[in-house]
Amino acid sequence: MNLNIKELTVPILGVLLLAVALVIPNTMIAYGISLLLAIAALFRPKQAILFLLIYFPLRSSLIEVSPGLKLVGDLVIVFAFLRVLWDARKDWKSIFRFEIFEWAFIAFMIMGTVSAFLSGVILSAIIFQIRAFVIMFLLLYIVKRLDITKRDIVNFLTVTLFVTVVLIIQGLVEKLSARSLLMPEPWVNRQLSKNNASRIYGLVNNPNVLAVYLTISGILIYYLKTLLPKTKIQWVFNLILVVLAGTWILTYSRGTWIAFIIGLVIYFLFTRNWKFVLKSGLAVALGFVLITMPVTKAAQWISANTEVGEIERTGTPETDQAFAIETSRITGTFKSDTFEKSKTTGRLFIVYKGLEIFKRHPIIGTGFGTFGDSASKVYSSPYYSHYDVQFNIYSDNQYIQVITQNGVVGVLLFAVFLLGMLVLFWKRRKLSDKAIPMLAMLISVYWCGFIYNIWEDKTFTLYFYILTAVFLAVTSKKKADLQ
Numbered sequence: 001m002n003l004n005i006k007e008l009t010v011p012i013l014g015v016l017l018l019a020v021a022l023v024i025p026n027t028m029i030a031y032g033i034s035l036l037l038a039i040a041a042l043f044r045p046k047q048a049i050l051f052l053l054i055y056f057p058l059r060s061s062l063i064e065v066s067p068g069l070k071l072v073g074d075l076v077i078v079f080a081f082l083r084v085l086w087d088a089r090k091d092w093k094s095i096f097r098f099e100i101f102e103w104a105f106i107a108f109m110i111m112g113t114v115s116a117f118l119s120g121v122i123l124s125a126i127i128f129q130i131r132a133f134v135i136m137f138l139l140l141y142i143v144k145r146l147d148i149t150k151r152d153i154v155n156f157l158t159v160t161l162f163v164t165v166v167l168i169i170q171g172l173v174e175k176l177s178a179r180s181l182l183m184p185e186p187w188v189n190r191q192l193s194k195n196n197a198s199r200i201y202g203l204v205n206n207p208n209v210l211a212v213y214l215t216i217s218g219i220l221i222y223y224l225k226t227l228l229p230k231t232k233i234q235w236v237f238n239l240i241l242v243v244l245a246g247t248w249i250l251t252y253s254r255g256t257w258i259a260f261i262i263g264l265v266i267y268f269l270f271t272r273n274w275k276f277v278l279k280s281g282l283a284v285a286l287g288f289v290l291i292t293m294p295v296t297k298a299a300q301w302i303s304a305n306t307e308v309g310e311i312e313r314t315g316t317p318e319t320d321q322a323f324a325i326e327t328s329r330i331t332g333t334f335k336s337d338t339f340e341k342s343k344t345t346g347r348l349f350i351v352y353k354g355l356e357i358f359k360r361h362p363i364i365g366t367g368f369g370t371f372g373d374s375a376s377k378v379y380s381s382p383y384y385s386h387y388d389v390q391f392n393i394y395s396d397n398q399y400i401q402v403i404t405q406n407g408v409v410g411v412l413l414f415a416v417f418l419l420g421m422l423v424l425f426w427k428r429r430k431l432s433d434k435a436i437p438m439l440a441m442l443i444s445v446y447w448c449g450f451i452y453n454i455w456e457d458k459t460f461t462l463y464f465y466i467l468t469a470v471f472l473a474v475t476s477k478k479k480a481d482l483q
Contacts, residue, residue, distance in 0.1 A: 007155055010040045010047035011054055018055070021066045030068025038075035045080040046146055049139070049466065052076060053159045056462045057167060057213055060205035064184040073458070074135055081138050084145050094145075099472070101420025102140070108413040109133060112406050116367025120382050121375075129368035129375035136461035143469035144476075153470065157224040164217040165240065168247045171200040171210065172291075175250055176299050200250045208452060209459050211253030215260050216463050218244050219437070222279075245283045246291020255451040263444030270436045347396060347451075353387055354400040358407065365407035372401045374456055398449035398456075418446065421468065431475040438471055 005012070017033045041048030055073050063070045088094050109130060116126045173182045179197070180188055187205065202210040218241060225237040268277050354371060369375035370383050372395025380392050395401040402414050422442055429435035445464070448454040455461060
């Protein structure tokens with residue numbers, strides 16, 4: 001795995017500048033760093049994309065320490081986008097060349113914006129939500145128009161490997177220290193329930209997002225491993241994958257576990273690649289035995305025998321209760337009291353309220369910033385008081401959010417967006433052996449949409465849109481060569 005430092009100048013520079021911002025958490029310094037990295041994206045867009053692989057998984061922790069870093073990723077993407085537009089100035093028609101699913105997404109955004117204006121949503125909330133959806137979608141536009149080489153792909157995989165190792169190390173230290181080390185001070189002092197205190201949140205500050213990231217990065221690290229020679233380096237990668245699997249389990253993200261199984265089943269049905277399935281199962285099993293269980297036991301011992309156990313804020317499970325608590329997380333899903341609670345304050349309550357609003361606004365919905373999205377969480381919604389919603393909810397269900405905010409028309413456009421990608425992967429399966437893995441991932445993401453606002457999750461969309469863009473660029477080139 002020979003690295004060319006010149007090809008990683010912007011990522012390395014970015015890490016150094018981020019370190020400065022963390023050591024000196026000054027707003028003006030953070031803004032200056034943001035501008036420098038944006039300018040770098042204008043001249044080195046490929047390397048800027050690699051920097052984003054470092055920034056977004058660490059973003060929550062970075063802005064907790066230095067809030068001025070909040071716009072770094074947005075500025076880098078916008079400036080890289082401007083560079084792509086500049087490069088296409090002599091072929092202006094290519095600027096408007098989109099796949100069907102991209103047109104559907106654009107139409108979906110326009111319609112959601114119009115609906116929001118008709119509903120009286122304030123402009124700042126509308127812009128906030130447009131950004132939540134669009135900023136990462138621009139990566140699809142940017143990357144597929146760059147001249148991506150095999151070397152670029154190796155760099156992409158390598159940066160992912162290093163970031164993953166950092167997240168794994170921090171996550172295990174977080175678990176062993178009962179959330180007292182290697183994280184921002186406000187997170188250390190956060191009150192968590194017993195169920196959630198036993199989970200690894202990581203530097204992404206969310207166990208479900210961390211689980212999704214580790215799922216994607218684990219597959220990419222495995223792919224990088226296949227590109228390397230059959231030397232002792234293979235054992236290093238095997239070790240990393242086992243530790244990753246153990247950390248993945250410690251997130252206790254049930255939804256992501258199910259999504260991974262769905263994707264694995266779909267992949268196997270189309271490829272009959274039982275070796276990959278077997279290796280995946282073996283990695284998870286070894287991760288559980290060699291990492292999850294020892295780390296949990298060690299965390300219990302540390303909690304019981306050191307000052308860490310006296311810190312009541314963590315709610316760390318007492319000895320011998322950790323696995324019982326996690327079992328209750330799974331079995332409790334099907335208990336009647338859990339179901340009743342869900343109907344009054346949980347996921348079912350959100351679904352019921354969403355459908356209630358939809359019935360009165362069935363055609364184009366109520367618009368962005370009105371129900372369960374990022375904007376309504378921050379700015380609230382003009383509809384909540386009318387429908388007895390007493391708190392700023394996050395729907396944790398992409399579909400009820402789309403149904404409520406965008407109505408029947410929006411649902412159809414969103415369906416074309418989702419199914420359009422599926423059809424594209426299927427039609428191009430003979431042009432690339434990556435089509436079926438992408439198809440399997442997309443179908444597993446369909447499931448995630450029931451339990452997460454997955455298309456607003458920047459960590460997931462960062463990787464999904466980049467991978468989709470590379471797939472489109474490679475297969476389009478092959479398709480053109482065949483004609």
